[in-house]
Amino acid sequence: MTTERDPTDGRILTRREETIMVITIDRPAKLNGFSAVMLDELSRAYTEMEEDPAIRCGVLCAKGKNFTAGLELSKLSGRFAAGKSLFSPDEVDPVNLRKLRTKPIVAAVQGICFTLGIELMLAADIAIAASDCRFAQLEVQRGIMASAGATIRMAERAGLGNALRYLLTGDEFNAETALRLGLVQEVVAPGEESARAMALAKRIAAQAPLAVAATLANVRRSAFEGLNAAVAELQDLQSRLRTSEDAAEGVRSFIEKRAGNFVGR
Structure with a gap:
């Protein structure tokens, strides 16, 4: 699945630090909202990580003050109208529901972390949140439902009642609540989340x-x-x-x- 690039569509950056691949969401001017191009590039980045024998762990993070506001629906109308899935079936699935990865990922989230942002975070194996995080699974407020893993993983991590409390209302919750519900594993001061995620990734990468x-x-x-x-x-x-x-x-x-x-x- 390929999409012609528009400079305003944002991008996914990758870099390798020894045995770790750092995957960065880069569209801060639009709250890191995902365009079709970014979805395709994210799938490709996960596939490259999976296929590179030198990589032992990944870190998912974002530029700017926010992790992501989720999907920019106006950029995806054509994809939805054609009945296409968010991510290419030929690539590793970033939300880890279909074509699965075998390598662990640590997510670092900050600021706004809405909809797909929560689902990418939950699809990671460990999540570090800045204390300024704002979480919300807003789909029911838009006439749709979460379909990239939140209905499964929020219930798995937080329990049925706690998951439904937020899935059925679309209400926001903060980092302290996310930690209490088991949706994130650590909360750190804003600006420290990526460094902490990298430190954990290095610990994982040092193991067998x-x-x-x-x-x-x-x-x-x-x-x-x-x-x-x-x-x-x-x-x-x-x-x-x-x-x-x-x-x-x-x-x-x-x-x-x-x-x-x-x-x-």
């Missing part, structure tokens, strides 16, 4: 990649398919990990009282 991927997969299986499905694969996952080079290195590093030097094999 095969073990990180297996842990992430098993947690997701439990969430999506239930306890029995997750338990059923534990022994096989652990057996495969125990025969890896990284498991041997883990034992050596423990005996030698040093950090492990993991290679993903």
Whole structure:
């Protein structure tokens, strides 16, 4: 799925810092609202991260005072009229509902974090929020419903009643409430969210990649398919990990009282 670029449509920036890919939403003049071009570029960035064997973790962040106000509907009318999905089925899905990724992502959010912003944040694996965050899942106020994961993940994280409290009203809530409900994992002072997300990403990237991927997969299986499905694969996952080079290195590093030097094999 490709879209011709207009300079006013914004962009998604990517950069690599050693084993981490930083993905940045860049359209601050429009509250980082998503155009069709930005949706396509975000999918591509996630695919590049997934396909690059050197990348072990991602950080999703945004330029300016706000994470994103969500979709700019006027820029997407053609896509919706044609019955197309938000993200290309040929790329990794940024909201992690269809073509899934295997590498973890830490999200850093600030200021306005509405609609798709919440869904991208919840689709990440860890979320760091600035204390000035304003959250809202506004779709019911526009005659539509959240369809990029909020109806699933808000209930999973916060409980059914807490999720419906905000999904059915579109009311705003703050960072303190998001932390209390488990929608974010840490709240920091404004301006510190990206640095904290990067620090956590570096901690994740320093661990054994095969073990990180297996842990992430098993947690997701439990969430999506239930306890029995997750338990059923534990022994096989652990057996495969125990025969890896990284498991041997883990034992050596423990005996030698040093950090492990993991290679993903």
